[in-house]
Amino acid sequence: MSELTRRKLCGVVALLTSPMLGAQSAGADLWFESLTQEQGRHRFKFWGFEVYDAVLRAGPGFEPLTYERHPMALALTYARTFKGADIARRSIEEIERQLALEPNLRSRWLSQMSAIFPDVEAGDTLLGAYRPGQKLQFWRRGTQWQWVGELSDPELARRFMGIWLAPQTSQVAMRAALLGLAPR
DSSP, X not given: OOHHHHHHHHHHHHHHHOTTTTOSTHHHHHHHHHSOEEEEEEXXXXXXXXXXXXXXXXXXXXXXXXXXXXXXXXXEEESSOBOHHHHHXXXXXXXXXXXXXXXXXXXXXXXXXXXXXXXXXXXXXEEEEEETTTEEEEEEESSXXXXXXXXXXXXXXHHHHHHHHSTTOSOHHXXXXXXXXXXX
C-alpha cells in the first residue's frame, strides 16, 4: 500500500469516527478526497438546460447495488442559481418517488431540508457526506467551503441519497453513471 493510499484510508477512519465531522471548512475537502474511488459522474440537464455536474465518490469495497450500506460523498456543482427552498421542495418530491410518505413525515422532512439548504449560484458546489445508518452532512463551496448542516434522521439520509442512486430515481441514466454501472 502506498503512503498516499494509507494516509487517505487513515483520513476516512478519522473522519468517520469524528463527532464534530465537518465543523471546519477543510473537512469537506478532506472527506471528499479521502473517499479514494470516484464511482461516477454525470452532467444533469433538464429540457436542454444544464443544471449541475454530479460526482459520486466512495471508499474501497463500495458495492453499487447496496450503496446505502457504504460511506460516500455526492458533490453537485450547479450551473445555475437556485433557492434553497426550491432545492428542498424538489428533493422531497424525488424522495416520494421511492415510497409515498405520510403527510406528517413529509412535512417534517421538508422542514428539515428547507432549514439547511442554502441558495446556490452558478459554480457553487453542495457536498453531501453520507454515513450509513447515521446521517448526511452538507457543505457548500462558493469561494471556500462552509458548513451547511446535517440531516440526522438515518432514513431521511438514506432516502435523500436515493434521489440519485435508488432504482426508483427519475434519472435512470444518471444513476447508472454515478454508480459506475454505465460504460464510461
